[in-house]
Amino acid sequence: NAGVMQNPRHLVRRRGQEARLRCSPMKGHSHVYWYRQLPEEGLKFMVYLQKENIIDESGMPKERFSAEFPKEGPSILRIQQVVRGDSAAYFCASSPGLAAEAGTDTQYFGPGTRLTVL
């Protein structure tokens, strides 16, 4: 049973370019979360999605950032017109359903995409 998959693992962009990060949840998981981690810091929640729906985007910057989880295919985190401050590790996590139903908070993390903006 494959785990959460993310690609690319490393992404280098110049200022002003677009970054597109992909995440395929674990098989059977319908909930996807994106987190950002700056060096030497904890993970910061960005957005929570279910298929075709954004449920909670309270951690997403208001501009340049968007996320989607289409009916078919991976979840995409898109960063337009990247700036140096966007350099970070972006982690995707998935869970099988609502934590209240599952009785646990377990989220399964992918290996992350390390974005470097030159």
Add this chain to the structure above:
Amino acid sequence: GQSLEQPSEVTAVEGAIVQINCTYQTSGFYGLSWYQQHDGGAPTFLSYNALDGLEETGRFSSFLSRSDSYGYLLLQELQMKDSASYFCAVRATGFQKLVFGTGTRLLVSP
């Protein structure tokens, strides 16, 4: 909002026992989780407490006191491979997202 406090770094020797504390403030509370992250790696789930008391999973145990808004992760029989960052995380009632602490870097020496 939610906030969590952890020590920034803990050092110990192989075979020892170490405790990593976490205090939290949250407007509602559903549970406290612990994750391990090696340098350059992904966070890996270790333990979860929704109720007061101790949960044991092999060499790792986690404790929660809801009345004190406090929990800890206990690592026994430390091994070199336990050198990593450890994060506590809370999920507030009604929300799915996890809010993470800033992490505790554990350094295990021979």
